[in-house]
Amino acid sequence: MTLVAGSLEELPDTAVRSDADGPGPLARFRSPGGLAVDAAGNVYVADTMNHTIRKIWTDNMVTRFAGAVRVPGNVDGFVATFSFPAGIGFDGAGNLYVTDGWSAQALSGNVWWTCVRKVSPAAEVGTVLVIKAPDVILGPSIVVDAAGGFWFTYGGAVRRIDQAGASTNVTVPERSRAIASLAVDKSGTVYIGDQNTISKVVPGQPEVVLAGTGTVGYADGAGSQARFDFYQPGVLNMSALMTSMVVDSAGTLYVADTNNRVIRRITPAGVVSTVSTLPFAFASPPRGLALAGDKTLFVTSANAVLRIDLA
Numbered sequence: 001m002t003l004v005a006g007s008l009e010e011l012p013d014t015a016v017r018s019d020a021d022g023p024g025p026l027a028r029f030r031s032p033g034g035l036a037v038d039a040a041g042n043v044y045v046a047d048t049m050n051h052t053i054r055k056i057w058t059d060n061m062v063t064r065f066a067g068a069v070r071v072p073g074n075v076d077g078f079v080a081t082f083s084f085p086a087g088i089g090f091d092g093a094g095n096l097y098v099t100d101g102w103s104a105q106a107l108s109g110n111v112w113w114t115c116v117r118k119v120s121p122a123a124e125v126g127t128v129l130v131i132k133a134p135d136v137i138l139g140p141s142i143v144v145d146a147a148g149g150f151w152f153t154y155g156g157a158v159r160r161i162d163q164a165g166a167s168t169n170v171t172v173p174e175r176s177r178a179i180a181s182l183a184v185d186k187s188g189t190v191y192i193g194d195q196n197t198i199s200k201v202v203p204g205q206p207e208v209v210l211a212g213t214g215t216v217g218y219a220d221g222a223g224s225q226a227r228f229d230f231y232q233p234g235v236l237n238m239s240a241l242m243t244s245m246v247v248d249s250a251g252t253l254y255v256a257d258t259n260n261r262v263i264r265r266i267t268p269a270g271v272v273s274t275v276s277t278l279p280f281a282f283a284s285p286p287r288g289l290a291l292a293g294d295k296t297l298f299v300t301s302a303n304a305v306l307r308i309d310l311a
Helices: 238-242
Strands: 002-007 032-037 043-047 052-056 061-066 088-090 096-100 106-108 111-119 125-134 138-144 150-154 157-161 167-169 181-184 190-194 197-201 208-211 245-247 253-257 262-266 271-277 286-292 296-301 303-309
Touching: 032 096, 032 296, 032 303, 043 088, 043 286, 088 138, 096 138, 138 181, 150 181, 181 245, 181 253, 190 245, 245 286, 253 286, 262 286
Parallel strands: 032 088, 032 286
Antiparallel strands: 002 303, 032 043, 043 052, 052 061, 088 096, 096 111, 106 111, 111 125, 138 150, 150 157, 157 167, 181 190, 190 197, 197 208, 245 253, 253 262, 262 271, 286 296, 296 303
């Protein structure tokens, strides 16, 4: 595991230079979340607490791509604002989709506007989806498929919006709680991280559990032998809201097992192994994940972006 940019140190709330651009180790982030990699190999970061999208160039230089530093809002255009951007993902045309997840504006009580934003390659921001609902926020994962449709979690449901704006609820048993993470492979199979289990839904078939039992723990192994810890019943655990999964071209999943502070690999047969442990025992949980091809995995943790070279 290699440090790409930022720092593994946690910053106090009074820190004022958590947004510095520059060469990788000199750059600073504030609780970065989702990650995405473009066709040229540049890495984009949802710099959640700075309310911006950052770009890490292939030479590890960090710059601000969109948003105004520490200015929350929902302004579109070239001088745009975000409010706690979380998940990000690219379509085939190089547009970046962002879940502006805790976003926007509290209207009254627990009623919120929550948004999906679209950022062009030229960094022009538009809003493509707005949801107003009580006690519901968009999840931290967003996946864009080959047809340009984007998938996201909405409370306890999974939805897909196509390029024409038509919405489809994916056929999974709807939960009464927010789904922690989401991935979609090239065949349209949906993977869901929820209550310390990883399940999958093949199109036209019922949901099945791929790994885990729901019991909190840490164990590698096949199927029900495996244990995860990204959800603890009765505990308000904000790290679970940033659990991420990604799937490679062969159908192998990588999971940010937040509270265990490790990255897990799950084969298509449901065999779980540990890929990497975060560098320090006191490190923050892993949050965002993104693959560059099938051999490089990027991770956000603390205030840093890390790289894992996969075997």
